[in-house]
Amino acid sequence: MVSDTSRLGFYLLLAPILLWLVVLIILPHVGLFIVSISEKVGPREYETGFANYAAFFNEPLYWRTFARTAIMSILATVLTLILGFPIAYYIAKLTRGRTKTTLFLMCMIPFWVSELVRTFGWMILLRETGVFSNLLQSLGIVDGPVEMLYNDAAIMVGLVYTSILFMVVPLVTTLDSLDDSLIEAGYDLGGTSTSIMREIVIPHAMPGIVSGCIVVFMLSLGNYLTPILLGGKDSLWFTGMIYTQFITRFNWELGSAFGFLLLGLSSLVVFAGLKLSRQSLTDTMGRA
């Protein structure tokens, strides 16, 4: 029983989402791909070809930066998971009532604050005239000022800091839904802490682990601020290269190819992560 008014209502609801997805997501990405396979042969003259992709593979600086960005993002994801899991477990399983709400809120506050502010905080802490350097000097551990900024470790600290909340929050949500009695039953049946972790807790938390890892990896890969501000002149990041091609060099064709490669990599990793853990995008990302 579909009346005419409800059919009209259906199309009225369908219009905004289609308009949004087609005009702002699908067509722009198709356009990006078309530009990425255009070669400039003269002023305002283009030919179709894969020269931009060839340029990427022929220039070691480009693909090395790409690989470096990918490896550091994976490392940041793993570190975030290892550091964040015990915290999420503590909040979800070992605290109750008001303490739990307070700790959860404390986790959320940096998550709401602008990424720029968070990165700026790390700059104040780590730079030569910064807080840590002064602290070490006043404790007599070092003689002169130490520069802790502008290296890969600083980037890693910043990446983990920026994204750890996106790991902790979904983990807390999934661990919260695990019934304590299942863990108790595991002990009653003679399980050890490790075997219970491996066979009860981690399988139950899997959707949270996957969604956390996907978001953290994505955010690290697409991060621009942290590597630019905390990394030195030599520590290049792929998004920085995309920015250079687009805004500084005005070479949109090469920039689009870079963008597409980054998109390809992030989709590939997300897809592989979902397949390996047997999760679906709808189940992991579709929870608000």
Add this chain to the structure above:
Amino acid sequence: MIPTVPQPAFAKWCYRAYVTAFFIYLALPLTVVCVFAFNNSVFPSLPWEGFTLAWFFGTEAPFIGVFHERAIVRSIGTSAFVATWVSGLAVFVGTCNAFLFVRHDFRGKAFLYVLMLLPLIIPGVILGISILVFSSSIANALEDATGLWFDGLRPGLLLVILGQFSFITTFATLVISARLQKFDPSLEEAALNLGASKWGAIRQITLPFLLPAIVASAVVSVLMSFENFNTTLMLVGSDSPLTIAMFDKLKQGSTPVLNAVSLLLIMVSALLGVLSLLFQGRKA
């Protein structure tokens, strides 16, 4: 492992120490940002030169406070303008999407749902450049065809709004759908039985029920719009929103004015964040 299972005291203390260290790590950068907003020095670093409010209210160089720094004040206005539009659009489309996905069954629904989730896994920079490339190619085509200029399709506030809207809508949709799923349709049927029109029932019964989620998603959208950097960076024209203006200043060298702005941002974000949680958590 859990409170009912006894653990060795040493392990317990190690665990607690780790959790404490983690929360210190979490709080430290934000704390130093706030503290140095009050340092009476032209550089946000040690040594401590004494307490001052000049970075908020100062009028004389080099101590020009936030409220007298024209570029910053203007960029806050720009951010507020962008955030209002983004939030309004995202909540409107998000509410429509929620009704579409919760109330209707149609061919391709699952596919459309996955498509709706995609902006979550596309890096912000890519969203930015794809919209930049697409709108520029439309502008070029239109200009070639008509000989007129289409400035709205060039980097500027319109593109910033569209770029932020393109992924914030997904969040709004998820928050509002989650609440709509909990709605009991029999309430609406009762209203229809009592003689309400379909639209009247939705307006009188369903929308008030959804209101907490709508407000929460509006607040979250404003927050996300204010703090967005990557997408905005690619689409920004001559009017910069706050984060871009701060980034430009930071590249020139940091002054405690940035700390003062950051302190205000932290306070406002924390307030809005708590507000959105309160609205989301409110019982029906």
